[in-house]
Amino acid sequence: MLGRLKIGLAVLAMVATPALAQRTDISVGMVLEPPNLDPTSGAAAAIREVTYSNIYEGLTRFGPDGSVNPGLAESWDISEDGTVYTFHLRDGVEFHDGTAFTADDVVFTLDRARDEDSTNAQKQLFAAIDSVRAVDEHTVEVTLSQPQGAFLFNMAWGDAVIMSPESVEDNATNPVGTGAFRFVRWVQGDRVELERNPDYWGEAPALERATFRFISDPSAAFAAMMAGDVDAFPNFPAPETLEQFEADPRFEVIVGSTEGETILSMNHENEALSDIRVRQAISHAINRQDIIDGAMFGYGTPIGTHFAPHNPDYLDLTDNSAYDPEAARELLAEAGHEDLTLRLMLPPPTYARRGGEIIAAQLRDVGIETEITNMEWAQWLEQVFSGADFDLTIVSHTEPMDIGIYARPDYYFQYDSAEMQEIMEELDMTSDPEARTELLHEAQRHIADDSVVAFLFQLAKTGVANADIEGLWENAPVPANDLTGVRWTE
Amino acid sequence: MLRFALQRLTSLTISLIVASMVIFFVIEVIPGDPAAYMLGMNAQPETVAALRRDLGLDQGLFVRYLAWVGGMVTGDFGTSYTYRVPVSELIMARLGVSLPLTVYALVLSTLIAFPVGLIAAARRGSALDAGIMGGTQLGIALPNFWFAMLLVLFFSITLQWFSAGGFPGWDAGFWINIQALTLPAVALALPQASILARVMRSAVIETLGQDYIRTARAKGLTSRQTVVRHALRNALIPVLTIIGLQFSFLLAGGIIIENVFFLPGLGRLIFQAITQRDLIVVESVVMILVFAVILVTFLVDLTYAAADPRLRRRA
Amino acid sequence: MKRLPMTLVAGALLTAVFAVAALVSLAWTPHAVEGMNIATRLQPPGADHWFGTDHFGRDILSMIMVGARTSIAVAVIAVGMGMVLGVPLGLLAAANRGGLIDEVIMRGNDLVFAFPALVIAILITAVFGPSAVNAIIAIGIFNTPVFARVTRGGALSLWTLDYIRAARVAGKGAGRISIEHILPNIANLLIVQGTIQFSLGILAEAALSYVGLGAQPPTPSWGRMLAEAQTMIAMAPHLAIIPGLAIVLTVLGLNLMGDGLRDILDPKLRRAR
């Protein structure tokens, strides 16, 4: 009886085994499901991870290394004073629904994003635009109110992809773009399927079909990879299992960098935390390597300021706040806060939940008690981020080049420093690369000296893929799973 | 019988109305704004306000309640805030997973529990009975998510007989989906089967103690004939109640199991919707689940009446 | 013939093991529960750490002991809450049998039953935030109708008995009769049901902590230990197996004890055996 059952199960299993041949399909795992598929009206990284460069394209696009390359704009001219950008659009580009891509679509897209009723999550990207004009069918002229060094960079974001007025209404559920893949269907809660766009203007991708599967549970993700249900998991949620994948010849572990500076934010409105000595004490109490090892199983780079280590302008300031519990205790004694209790709010990601537990233990060592509250994102956004009702929280700031947040006094950690604000204002006006570097160094030092928050580590991008797949992005300059260069080697 | 049905139907409707109010007003106080969630950390306040207008969240609580209830009567549950598709579509798609999973688990559980419970009852006091009872105690004590974890470890990762999860969709064929649902169904069914087997056993034992069983034996029926012809049908009534309860438990209780096996079912929909503060989806799914429970209870009541002639005339 | 049933003995022993572990943990654990040591993480069971260490290098035996305390505390209080609310409701419904109050209580009961328990628990914690207290409330809410129903059922069968009529003839009101006559005579029923609900409470607490809605860190809880361990199940199986076994054995112990108690406390079933 048992024997027969086994045979039955084996037969069932065989049905599920795909045929061995050169594969042109891929199943990509993602932790979160995109709430919708319109990156111009939602902030979720998952939207970009499905659509960026696969379905939608912008005037410019990011390369895997974070460089800004031509996208739908073949080339551009910039006026002397840096306020007028003239984009020369590619010819013969069609949207997936067959409508032609023209300068009008660009005007429509940029105007829509700037509109009063716009629901673009990154509206500030477009803040510098004064007007947009279609010069002819394939030329667009964008006038800025003031020069902006990062404008081409901004136009490469997922929030700035070009949509056509004919299909924009339905893009949330039936995305229509100009990319190398067409949307096939979305089984909500399970997967999004794409297929190769035969009319693509550029080089045809190697893959014919791509499926994004949404697996939020880390152990389910592990099982899915192990069982071969998923071919690649570019942002694998369980770093503790990577060791096993490394040891397994079937898999390749891809470790790269992200723009995510992970910090222990402090609320400067809190009486104790407004004292720099307390902030320094906290910074010294923290052993970054323990957090990286304990929470991320070794993946991550310690940082001493709010800047990505892979950026050429990065300064290694970790020694400023080296692990020194004795110094921390002294600083606390000096500040008169020997028994301090702080609330620590933790959003869902592993780095926060596990890191929070370790930080709590480390703070306890120097005499700071913490009350941990685990929160969902929605509640975290409302209470911590918008309401600034917190003492400590851990979060990874994943936007690229976002040191500017320290110049925003209303930002959730409530840090109001005239000096920092001046530095950033100057930076905005400056286009000379060397001067910019100098200013960025100054900013990095300033926030590190001020111990505005406790800087923990740069989030690593840890992906797992079938060893026969090549062309996946190693790093994540922006959230994206660009599949155009992905292929099977066997 | 008709009057019985109508009476139950009235109390069913009242229950549903009360339930809808409880659901709506409890869920609406959950902190967190769907618009803010969707727009993330860099969004500007006026952008959030614009999105709230877009979603109709700027209207009063009571107005939205009436709109929601009013729509539900016609099968329109509104539009999901995050997915931007009709909630009814979402629910129908998810039911396509949850319902088969529930039925599958229920069938498995019944197929295991009936013979096991009957054998234990027929051999009560024997070593076999003691073994079965011990086994069912173990089954009840097993947290299903832990059991699911072990199943995946063994059958998916080590043996690779079953995929670790996921659901291909019904258009991919019947068997491949049945295969995909097998491990989750087993994880759900085993603890339930243990409960059901125990209920079955005690119901049969209790029935076997009734006078009419002695009457049947005095007529010359063998003990097996007595069990089959007389005990079984009478014992079925308490068993049916449990099956009814299990149906609703399984329909909603799959949340964790659906997570472990990343199945796109109702449970995961609701979990995800709560995180995203897609409250209209949460409210509608809870309503559907409550409705399912009440409906199943109603059907079980009707089945009672069919199984037991004494109930047909009772008020 | 006064032999205690085997199930009761085995169940009580199992339960006692965990109860004692929980009590001892108040005063002593082999290692400090909050003592992290990343360097010695994920150690298999050995001489220094009998059950090994977790991903933060904490001692699993110590965490299991303190986790027992969490589980037992949550389940006991939740069952207590269910009893305190449910029993009076059940008594009231039975005293008013067939009346409007009875009808309202029973329909209310049905309504609570109609709500999917885990979903409501998730909603409660979404409103009030996850914590052990909210887990207790969520479990307690679903215990209430169970006790109300059991109480009412037991009380209804007693209300037809002659000694209740005798008490009425002796001028006693429904409230007094409920307390003096009904309650002591359904105590057995409630004890047995309490044991069952207690074991269900432990399971529910484990499930809630598993999805992150129970006791918050750093308080150890079995469900969360499982959740944290499950991705490491292939490389450190003891991490997932030990807390799982703790849950299974505790619940098994309580269920066996409940069965045994029913055997000795319920004379009707004793006769049927």
Add this chain to the structure above:
Amino acid sequence: MSLISVENLSLDIYGTPILRDVSFDIAQGKVFGLVGESGSGKSMTSLALMKLLPDGARRSGRAVIDGRDLFALDEAAMCAIRGNQIGMIFQEPMTALNPVQTIGDQVAETLVVHGVAKRAEALAIAREKLDRVGLDGARFPLDRYPHELSGGQRQRVCIAMAVALRPRLLIADEPTTALDVTTQAQILDLLRGLVEEEGMSLLMITHDLAVVSGLADHVAVMQEGRIVEQGPTEELFRTRAHDYTQRLFAASAHRPAREPTVTDEILLTVEDARRSYALPRRSLFGTAPKLEAVRGVSFTLRKGESLGLVGESGCGKSTLTRAILGLEDLQGGSIRLFDREPVKPGMANALRAGLQVVFQDPYGSFNPRWKVSRLVAEPFHLMPHPPADARDRVNDALVEVGLRPDDADKYIHEFSGGQRQRIAIARALINRPDLIVLDEAVSALDVRVRAQILDLLARLQETHGLGYLFISHDLHVVRAITDRVMVMKAGEIVETGETEAVFANPQHPYTRQLIAATPTIPAQWQMQEHA
């Protein structure tokens, strides 16, 4: 010639001796009566013959039918005999039928399982058998369910089932005990007729001497698992050789010595009492039909008087009793105590104290978790303050009903049924009431215990000048203890009068029917007692 011969049947259950050396023969076509009090082993004897004993039973002896020892047969062979050679009917017709099967199927099943007929044919035979037991096809089609029938009708179905295959022996275990007297008479008639027509033998098991006297050819008297005396019915009834038989007879005919001193003081007045209940609606929109349980009952009861209320089940006497006890409201008319205060659920405690009750069931009448002292003292609740000498009064009351003062510290499960009824009486007496309602107070007791309780009641009435409202379905008892009697039928009192007068010369046809239906031991057999 003997059909079945039982030799030295002994039985233990889990080591407890139940039967010892029981031997008897049942002759072909004759009725054999097995009489005894509860626990005497008469039912176990019948179950032993059917080999349907409970778990843990160990049996020795022989039961020979047609030269075959039943006890030596295996289960399969026994199945072939049950229902075919030996049929059996039980005491409780309300639960003896499977509630979810039609009566036709249940009767036909006997034929089907023995392979005598296929279902269709079996149903046809079932129809004939049901006709034979008096359930005609027009009113009782085969697709009726048991719950649609009354107790007597169900017992007829059971009989049809048992005799469907014309067994040679029919075992009837207390077949009429749960039935009303008029129904009992009909069932006994039916059994008698079947024995005559079918030529089968009947083993009639009963506690009621009068029932066997009218039915059995042979009688055996059982006591504590042994047959103490057996012989032809008339001879045994006349001689009563064994001491136990004599005591049994004496008790069943016992009438307590009473010297009633009825005063003129009126204790209880019932005037035109009415009470009805709503029945389930028949149709969706019609008004609910009403069951008029009590339809204008009036009577008075005086101090020192013993008033009987007789009637069959469903006549409304329970409803009336509840109203008199102030547990339920009336919808019309009034009930007054001492001709002043109305009796109703919210009545004053002081008034309630004048009225107490003794219920039928000696097992359900006491909270098992209380000690006797507290049980007996419960009516003190009616006093504004519990008396200081409460404990003494409890002791006195216990002594008065024939128990010992130290019994007060025991729990109720330590007492027998008769002792419990004594405790119930003590509880009723504790407040020195004027009126005690005795609601079937002796119906559940064996005859000898019943006789003692009746004596006690008679004595207490004299010493305390109590008024009794004595409610019973048992005409013998009512005749023995009451001064006046009321006969109730369908919610109305159809006849009232001096007890002796009513019994000697019943006026109402229903009264006559009741008296006629009550089994009695022929008077001339009893004469021997005085000889």
